[in-house]
Amino acid sequence: MDNSLESQAKWYVLHTYSGYEAMVKASLERLIENNNLKDSIFDLRIPMEQTIEEKSGKRKVVERKLLPCYVFIKMIYSNQVWYLVTNTRGVTGFVGPQGRPLPLKEEEVRKMQLETVATNVDFEVDDDVSIDAGPLSGFVGKIKELNDTAQKAKVNVMMFGRNTDVEVEYVQIRKINPMEITKE
Numbered sequence: 022m023d024n025s026l027e028s029q030a031k032w033y034v035l036h037t038y039s040g041y042e043a044m045v046k047a048s049l050e051r052l053i054e055n056n057n058l059k060d061s062i063f064d065l066r067i068p069m070e071q072t073i074e075e076k077s078g079k080r081k082v083v084e085r086k087l088l089p090c091y092v093f094i095k096m097i098y099s100n101q102v103w104y105l106v107t108n109t110r111g112v113t114g115f116v117g118p119q120g121r122p123l124p125l126k127e128e129e130v131r132k133m134q135l136e137t138v139a140t141n142v143d144f145e146v147d148d149d150v151s152i153d154a155g156p157l158s159g160f161v162g163k164i165k166e167l168n169d170t171a172q173k174a175k176v177n178v179m180m181f182g183r184n185t186d187v188e189v190e191y192v193q194i195r196k197i198n199p200m201e202i203t204k205e
Contacts, residue, residue, distance in 0.1 A: 026097065030063050031124035032135055034116040035092045041111035042067045045092050048109050061102050064095035066135055072156050073180075080181065091116070093135055098122055134192065144196060150176060154193040161197070162187075 037045045046065050053062050068087040073080055092112075096102055103122065107114055117123030130136055144150070144164055152160045162178035165186055172191045177184050 026060050027063050027095075030095050030097050032093055032095050032130050033098070033122040033124055035094055035106065036113045036116055037090050037092055037111050038113060039090050042086060042090070042092055045109060045111040048111065049092075049094070049106065052105055052109060056105065058102065058105070060097075061099065062094060062096040062106075064093075064135075066093040066095075067091075068093065068133055068135070070156055082187075087133075093125075093133070095135070098124075134190075144174060144191070144194075149197050150174070150194040151197045152176065152178070152187075152189055152194050155189060157187055157189060157193075160187075 035045065046067055049062070049065055053059060068091075069084045070087045071082050072085050074083045094106065096106075103115070106112060107120070114120040115122040125133070125135075144167055146164050146167060148164045150162060150164055152158055152162070157178065160176075160178040160180065162176040164174050165177050166175035168174070173188050174191060174194060175186050175188050176194065177186050179185075180187070
């Protein structure tokens with residue numbers, strides 16, 4: 022994969038039939054492989070979020086589609102790629118005027134967390150942190166483990182009346198000083 026080509030690629034949004042997101046993603050992955058489109062299509066994503074679900078007294082974290090009926094695609098636009106992608110089973114078209122692709126803006130890409138920017142963080146085990154994004158937004162806790170490779174931290178928070186360890190991405194947390202906790 023040529024990095025200079027990938028730097029020209031932009032994120033676009035595909036609209037799919039309800040429930041077809043995973044099938045569309047798999048079909049597009051085969052399309053990329055079969056038509057040697059690795060230099061045109063670089064990434065496919067179905068944005069997911071973790072939510073806490075309670076069923077018959079048991080709580081568990083489940084993954085849900087953040088935006089049902091949408092698949093995000095990072096590609097270099099061309100009429101040939103547009104034709105191949107829009108003729109994939111389950112795809113109703115690109116999001117944009119008259120079904121023509123409209124690339125996402127940089128801030129939209131960051132907000133959707135489509136690209137994880139490796140961040141050098143100054144987190145340490147036992148730091149107090151506030152979770153500022155995701156389903157656990159608003160929780161305050163203490164870091165128990167750090168995984169710099171995956172850019173994730175295990176944070177102990179008070180949830181449902183008991184201490185619970187949750188895994189969050191570095192971009193979702195910020196370090197706070199102990200004085201901020203006593204104010205809340």
